[in-house]
Amino acid sequence: MNRFPLGVWLFALALAAVTALPYVAGALNAPSATLYSGAALVPSGAAVDYNSHLAKMWQGRRGEWDYQLLFTHEAHPGLPLVQGFYTLLGALSPFDLALTYHLARFVLTIGMVLALWVFASHFFETPSARWICLLLSTISAGWSWLLLFVPGATAQVGPIEFWLIDAYNLIGALFMPHFAAAVILQIAAFLTFEAWVRSAGAAWRGLLLLTALLAAMGIVQPYIILLSLPLLLILLGYYVISAKLLTWRRALWLLLPLAAHTALIVYQYVAINNDAVWRSFSEQNITASPDLLYYILGYLPFIIPILIGARTFVVDEADDRWWLPLLWVLLVAMLLYAPFPTQRRYLLGVQTPLAVLAAYGWTRAFLPRISAGRRPLLTGVYVTLTALAPALLIFANINAFAHPQMPATTAVYYSADELIGYEWLRGQANPDDLVLTTFGWDGQGSGGRMVAALGQRVFMGHWIETTRFEEKIAQIASFYNPVVPDEWRLMFLQNNGARYVWYDDSARVLGGWNPADAPFLEQVFSSGSVTIYRVRLNG
Known part of the structure; x- marks a missing residue:
């Protein structure tokens, strides 16, 4: 409890409750003799x-x-x-399976917020910076909805905030509990790796924990292998060759979790592609990326403070911790247009490192230029503007359930x-x-x-x-x-x-x-x- 301030617990509970509102509305507005x-x-x-x-x-x-x-x-x-x-x-x-689904979604949303607070605390010392990072990693989303005001711009592809739910942490948790679980596992695995690197000896407890976390991540989010394996190997190489935090002999212990992670994904890949039915499933599982403009606008609220803080970041005192979010974002950017049919899948969880980098730019480069009295107001206004899309998505569902007789609405009632x-x-x-x-x-x-x-x-x-x-x-x-x-x-x-x-x-x-x-x-x-x-x- 001491690790998480009361305000963080209340914030997590509030977000879980708010994301439950559409489903409560769906149940309460069920037409007579139907079941939601x-x-x-x-x-x-x-x-x-x-x-x-x-x-x-x-x-x-x-x-x-x-x-x-x-x-x-x-x-x-x-x-x-x-x-x-x-x-x-x-x-x-x-319990009933539908109830189980939403109970899991509720609990894992709370867990995701707490995990994001831990991740923010890994990079920031002050509560204010941690809170800004937490807000950016939860309630914030993008501004590609601005394309709605450009005639014809969304005729083929809509704003990603309203359909690409992999792209944002809270929006993903609003619909799917395994998305929240994936974010939790990403944070737990990557921070466990960082802690193991800085520990002494083989540190078996951390090594076994990392093995379990990577295995769980491979089951919950199997596509992660194309991100997690390169990310951990690049970081490992840096810590051995440049930072000198690891010897080659000690680094070899990481073969255990990395091999387990890889073996599990390889098993799934081989099993799916060795059967015609499963292979058809894989061939139809195409999630190609939209045009780059959608990503630029969709992540513009993060890109702006990152660009503001870029110069400060470059000249700031070197800190090994920042390689994790930086490499994470760069690898995802490469995978989004890589020659794979699952391009969009790699967005899951990318808001986490983006929020860290954006919070750095906001707190260390932008706010110092603003008078102290105006900082809370400007931060509040900016975060509010970034939170419009999640709020609209929740409102759209609640509003739709308020009209249960509409043909589109009856589709979710038996x-x-x-x-x-x-x-x-x-x-x-x-x-x-x-x-x-x-x-x-x-x-x-x-x-x-x-x-x-x-x-x-x-x-x-x-x-x-x-x-x-x-x-x-x-x-x-x-x-x-x-x-x-x-x-x-x-x-x-x-x-x-x-x-x-x-x-x-x-x-x-x-x-x-x-x-x-x-x-x-x-x-x-x-x-x-x-x-x-x-x-x-x-x-």
């Missing part, structure tokens, strides 16, 4: 990712540690230690008919029985919702975790096209191993074919807009 799923409304893809995380939690709840893709019909091997964060969460919690249908499947179907579902590029359809609600295997339900996604969009459209012969439909169902057909409004809009007319389908459930058909095994 627990997903956010803004950005639109948040609900799709939420469904994916609950799929992992369902498998953990059932004791299935070898994770499989529930959003696709093809048989494929389960992979232990892949997506283990949510699997573990589902296995450990006795209707009474759906809930009764899910209850029937829960009692009559096995979790591995494939259900023919719908899903589209707009994120709408029955597949993702069913997986989140039941942990049921479905034909399609996710942009990435449904293999050959575009092909399956065409297939499901053909299935409901009335001009397609029933012989094709029967063969399609048999070849894919479908056991049930879920027929609802999302299926009706795809075409005029009615499953009730098919001799190879048996109606086993009906409630309002939802009908479930069992596929007759003999056709």
